[in-house]
Amino acid sequence: MTRTRPVLAAAAAAVLLLAGGCSGDSSPPPTPARPSASAPPAGPGAAADTSCNPRASLRPSGSLPAPGRMPAGSYMATIQQRGRLVLGTSQDTLLFSSRNPFTGEIEGFDVDMGRQIAEAIFGDPDRIQIKVIGYDKRVSSAVDGSVDLVADTMTANCARWKDVTFSSIYYEAGQKVLVSTDSTVRSIEDLGGKRVCSAAGSTSYDNIGKVRSKPIPVALPAFGDCLVAFQQNEVDAISTDDTILAGMAAQDPYAKVVGPRFTEEPYAMAMSPAHPEFTRFVNAVLERNRANGTWKATYERWLGDFGPAPQPPKAQYK
Amino acid sequence: MSTALAPPPATIGGPPVPRRPGPLRRVGALRHTSPGRLQLLLAVLLTLGVFTGLTAGLTGRSAAAGTGDLGRRAQPLLAEAETIYSALADADTTAAQAFLAGGLEPPPLTRRYEDDLARATAALTSAARRTPEGSTSADVVQGLAAGVARYAGLVATARATNRQGLPVGASYLSAASTLNRQTLLPQAQSLFRIAQREVGDGYRDAASAAWIALLALLTVALLAALVAGQIHLSRATKRTFNLPLLAATALTLLFAAGAGGVLAGQNVHLDRAGEQGSAPAAALAEARILALRERGDEALTLAARGGGGAYETDFQQTSRDLRAALDRSFPAPSAADSHRLYVEQHGQVRRLDDGGDYDAAVARAIGPQTTRPFEAMTAALDAALAERKAVFTDEIGAAGRGLGALTVLGPLAALVVCGLAVAGIRARLEEYR
Numbered sequence: 152m153t154r155t156r157p158v159l160a161a162a163a164a165a166v167l168l169l170a171g172g173c174s175g176d177s178s179p180p181p182t183p184a185r186p187s188a189s190a191p192p193a194g195p196g197a198a199a200d201t202s203c204n205p206r207a208s209l210r211p212s213g214s215l216p217a218p219g220r221m222p223a224g225s226y227m228a229t230i231q232q233r234g235r236l237v238l239g240t241s242q243d244t245l246l247f248s249s250r251n252p253f254t255g256e257i258e259g260f261d262v263d264m265g266r267q268i269a270e271a272i273f274g275d276p277d278r279i280q281i282k283v284i285g286y287d288k289r290v291s292s293a294v295d296g297s298v299d300l301v302a303d304t305m306t307a308n309c310a311r312w313k314d315v316t317f318s319s320i321y322y323e324a325g326q327k328v329l330v331s332t333d334s335t336v337r338s339i340e341d342l343g344g345k346r347v348c349s350a351a352g353s354t355s356y357d358n359i360g361k362v363r364s365k366p367i368p369v370a371l372p373a374f375g376d377c378l379v380a381f382q383q384n385e386v387d388a389i390s391t392d393d394t395i396l397a398g399m400a401a402q403d404p405y406a407k408v409v410g411p412r413f414t415e416e417p418y419a420m421a422m423s424p425a426h427p428e429f430t431r432f433v434n435a436v437l438e439r440n441r442a443n444g445t446w447k448a449t450y451e452r453w454l455g456d457f458g459p460a461p462q463p464p465k466a467q468y469k
Numbered sequence: 470m471s472t473a474l475a476p477p478p479a480t481i482g483g484p485p486v487p488r489r490p491g492p493l494r495r496v497g498a499l500r501h502t503s504p505g506r507l508q509l510l511l512a513v514l515l516t517l518g519v520f521t522g523l524t525a526g527l528t529g530r531s532a533a534a535g536t537g538d539l540g541r542r543a544q545p546l547l548a549e550a551e552t553i554y555s556a557l558a559d560a561d562t563t564a565a566q567a568f569l570a571g572g573l574e575p576p577p578l579t580r581r582y583e584d585d586l587a588r589a590t591a592a593l594t595s596a597a598r599r600t601p602e603g604s605t606s607a608d609v610v611q612g613l614a615a616g617v618a619r620y621a622g623l624v625a626t627a628r629a630t631n632r633q634g635l636p637v638g639a640s641y642l643s644a645a646s647t648l649n650r651q652t653l654l655p656q657a658q659s660l661f662r663i664a665q666r667e668v669g670d671g672y673r674d675a676a677s678a679a680w681i682a683l684l685a686l687l688t689v690a691l692l693a694a695l696v697a698g699q700i701h702l703s704r705a706t707k708r709t710f711n712l713p714l715l716a717a718t719a720l721t722l723l724f725a726a727g728a729g730g731v732l733a734g735q736n737v738h739l740d741r742a743g744e745q746g747s748a749p750a751a752a753l754a755e756a757r758i759l760a761l762r763e764r765g766d767e768a769l770t771l772a773a774r775g776g777g778g779a780y781e782t783d784f785q786q787t788s789r790d791l792r793a794a795l796d797r798s799f800p801a802p803s804a805a806d807s808h809r810l811y812v813e814q815h816g817q818v819r820r821l822d823d824g825g826d827y828d829a830a831v832a833r834a835i836g837p838q839t840t841r842p843f844e845a846m847t848a849a850l851d852a853a854l855a856e857r858k859a860v861f862t863d864e865i866g867a868a869g870r871g872l873g874a875l876t877v878l879g880p881l882a883a884l885v886v887c888g889l890a891v892a893g894i895r896a897r898l899e900e901y902r
Contacts, residue, residue: 235825242639242774249636255571255831257774280825283774375640382626382637402635 205307206417208319209427210468211435218274226426227272230299236272238265239284239298243375245398246453247304257281260453261302264321264420267445268300271436285372287352290314293421300420300433304395306354307419317419318433319466321446324392325412326355329381331405336388338410342366345387348377355391358414366390378402392416397457417464438466503705504901507894510698514717514890517691521721522883524687525728528680529876532735533869535675539739540865542599543671544747546606547664548858549596551754553613554657556589557620558761561649564624565768568642569831574628582624589617596660606663609656616653620645646769661754668747675739675868681732688725691886695721698894706897713893717886724882731871738868746861749800753854756804759791760847767815767839771822771831781819788812801853807846814839 221227230236240248240261248261266276284292284303293301293315304324307317328347330336339347343364349356351370359368369386371377378399380386389399396408422430440446441463450460499505563582567574574582593614600607627641695718702711766784773780792812795805818839822830833839 237825243636245636250639252631252634252636252638253572255569280827281774373640375637376644378637379640379644399637402630402637 201309203309203312204467204469205309205312205317206320206419206464207467207469208317208419208434209430211431211438212428215271215432215435215439218271221272222428225432226299226429227432231272235278235280236265236269236300237280237282237298238262238269239282239289239292239301240265240303241286241373242283243373244304244395245401247394247398248302249398257283260322260449261304261418263449263453264302265300267440267449268420268433268436271432285352286350289421293423296423296425299429300422302420304392304416304418305421306392306416307421308354311421314424315421316424316427316430317421318430319437319468320417320419320464321437322394322418323464324394324416324418326358326391326414326416327393327396327408327412328410329389329396329399329406329408330387331381332407334388334407334409336409339366339390339413340364342388342390346385347388347390348380348386349389349391350374350377353391354414359390374399381406394454397454401456434466434468441466504898506701506705507898510694510701511890511894511898513694514691514698514894515887517687517694518883518887518890521684521687521691522880522887524680524684525724525879525883526876528677528684528728528732529872529874529879531677531680532675532732533872533876535671535677536735536739536865536869536872539668539671539675539742540862540869543664543667544861544865546596546599547661547668547747547751547754549592549599550657550661550664551758552592553589553596554654554661554758555754555761556585556592557617557649557653557657558758558765560585560589560620560624561646561654562761562765562768564627564642565646565765565772566835568639569768569771569835573632586617586621593617606660606667609660609663613653613656613660616648616656620648620653623648643772650765658758661758665751668751672739672743672747676736684728688721688728692718692721692725695890698890702894702897706900711893711897713889713896717889717893720882720886720889724879724886728875728879731875734870735868735872738864742861742864742868746857746864750854750857750861752794753800753850753857756791756794756799756801757847757850757854759787759794760808760843760850762787763791763811763815764843767818767834771818771827771834774827784815788815800857801849804846804849804853807842807849810842811839811846814842 216222216227219231221231240257242248242250242257244259244261246259248257248259250257262281265281266279269279270276272278282292282298284298284301286303289301289303289305290311292298301315305311306324307320311317326339328336328339328342330342336342339359339362341364342362343366345366346369347359347366348369348371349359350373356368356370359366366388369377369380371380374389374391374395377386377389377391381389381399382403389396393408393412400406400408420433422433437446440449446463447460450463454460496509499509560582563578563585567578567582570578593610597607597610597614600610623641623645627638627645630638630641632638695714699711699714699718702714703709763784766780766787770778770780770784791808792805795801795808799805814833818830818834821827821833
């Protein structure tokens with residue numbers, strides 16, 4: 152978090168960061184007035200919504216209840232009664248939430264975050280139902296209760312805080328660029344006039360439109376589709392959070408991730424604001440897992456190839 | 470015949486030929502002499518005979534060509550369009566089911582996919598032969614051929630990446646499915662519609678109504694001329710019968726009866742081919758298209774893991790359409806029952822999936838409980854379709870029968886009639902020399 156300000160300053164200097172702190176996705180609130188995405192000034196969250204500290208969530212209250220003994224009347228008890236936690240995520244973001252082609256299971260860092268919540272409620276991480284939701288459905292799915300929890304490389308930002316409640320931050324990402332290995336491109340600025348892909352409904356997409364050298368933003372339904380388009384030479388580059396790009400580069404030996412992070416993307420889980428006790432519970436689980444090494448183990452399991460686990464993001468509370 | 474109507478030319482008083490007569494006037498003058506009248510009669514008979522013969526040949530040819538086009542081109546094109554559609558829809562469903570199964574594709578599904586693709590490609594090749602160059606249908610076939618190649622490439626890449634355990638394989642599959650559903654299937658459907666229209670036109674062309682009317686008119690005129698000629702001759706020559714002309718009349722009557730029989734038979738068989746062949750076959754083909762769409766929607770709903778609400782909505786709509794189609798006195802009665810069973814099973818699949826038991830939902834969707842009624846339904850539709858196609862082929866074959874003979878024997882009969890007319894009248898003309 153202390154990193155935020157220097158990066159913000161750098162980004163501001165580059166006139167890149169109009170969406171301030173919001174990126175990776177720009178799924179609109181439930182009744183959005185989506186501006187045409189290529190019109191930069193109209194982008195959602197334009198001119199950095201700094202009306203809040205998006206990293207600050209609700210403080211956990213007291214100690215965690217024992218698994219299977221959720222306090223009566225709480226939303227956790229509702230979930231316990233139902234017998235499963237419904238997690239909203241995607242199935243094509245390798246390392247975070249993707250379908251394992253061998254087993255057909257959806258797995259990754261984000262899915263493990265959800266499984267840890269299920270374990271805290273039931274004592275069994277398998278009591279989880281995974282719903283694949285579109286990038287542009289992440290806010291609305293959390294709000295309308297079709298999922299209990301969204302963990303889908305979702306950036307906590309002030310625009311979204313108006314509709315959903317975020318947990319404390321569980322991962323720090325930032326937007327970069329993926330190009331082919333023989334490319335001389337060193338940052339997004341070098342891609343002027345080139346076709347750069349991102350998922351529809353992501354702020355990564357909006358950010359591409361704000362780059363000074365004017366790359367051509369291309370929106371596809373999911374990041375997996377972007378990789379297909381990249382491999383079919385339909386786009387020249389993909390730009391989104393470095394974590395998502397790392398998952399793509401791992402699938403394509405002819406792709407590399409370049410450039411500095413030109414945005415800050417703090418990932419958090421999104422929930423309906425109707426159940427603050429659930430958010431406090433989730434934060435308590437995160438707090439415990441940061442302390443007991445579970446977070447580190449999860450990082451090493453999925454992201455260990457990129458080096459040793461950093462310190463987990465420190466929780467901030469309101 | 471028009472002797473009484475023509476005003477007598479003022480300058481000509483009798484048999485002597487005027488000094489500088491125009492050809493028309495010369496012909497007009499013929500009616501004032503007995504041999505002239507005979508010459509006129511002969512001319513009329515020969516003209517009518519030649520035209521009747523010509524028209525008989527052309528009618529036979531047009532009807533034969535129309536019937537042949539219907540049987541060899543339009544209807545097969547319709548069948549091919551349906552094959553292309555169903556093969557592509559089935560390939561999409563099979564690919565989605567193989568994806569659902571996880572891990573490596575089960576070999577039966579791979580075989581089925583390969584088989585689907587082979588069927589689609591074969592049907593495209595023969596459809597290309599049946600579409601005239603530059604026509605809309607030829608453009609559609611070309612677009613489909615290019616699209617199918619692209620589709621096959623995407624699926625092949627999806628498989629290769631799947632083998633390496635890369636999740637992008639799923640994205641390739643979804644790109645392939647999108648191409649299939651949003652581009653190829655609509656193209657196949659428009660080819661189907663074009664072929665349907667061509668079959669309708671084909672029936673009209675095969676019936677050759679205008680040619681038949683002309684032929685009937687000419688035949689009646691020829692008969693009338695023959696009869697009138699004989700009456701004239703028997704009055705003028707005191708001989709009751711002129712044998713060659715009598716024979717010509719008999720032959721013309723025979724010809725009229727024969728041609729009438731052949732053409733009426735053709736029309737009856739054409740009607741039957743339409744009512745018992747083409748029409749039910751088209752309904753069956755459409756029902757099969759709907760059935761495949763249902764199955765595809767089911768698999769894609771599951772593959773989208775909760776993100777497939779649109780597919781399920783489409784399933785419900787398609788299911789309603791199919792139910793409505795099957796309930797009408799449908800040519801495949803057992804299909805409706807199988808469909809009911811299948812939809813029940815689909816309900817189970819949705820209940821399991823919505824209840825959070827994804828694995829059980831997938832197992833049920835690709836398992837025998839659901840597969841069996843679905844395949845019973847498509848098998849019933851296939852069998853009925855094959856039956857209807859056979860009826861069509863038989864009826865079209867029957868409709869074409871005799872048309873070749875009409876094309877050849879019609880002009881020949883007319884030639885003989887002409888010959889007889891010449892023979893019958895020349896004998897009388899000789900008497901004036």
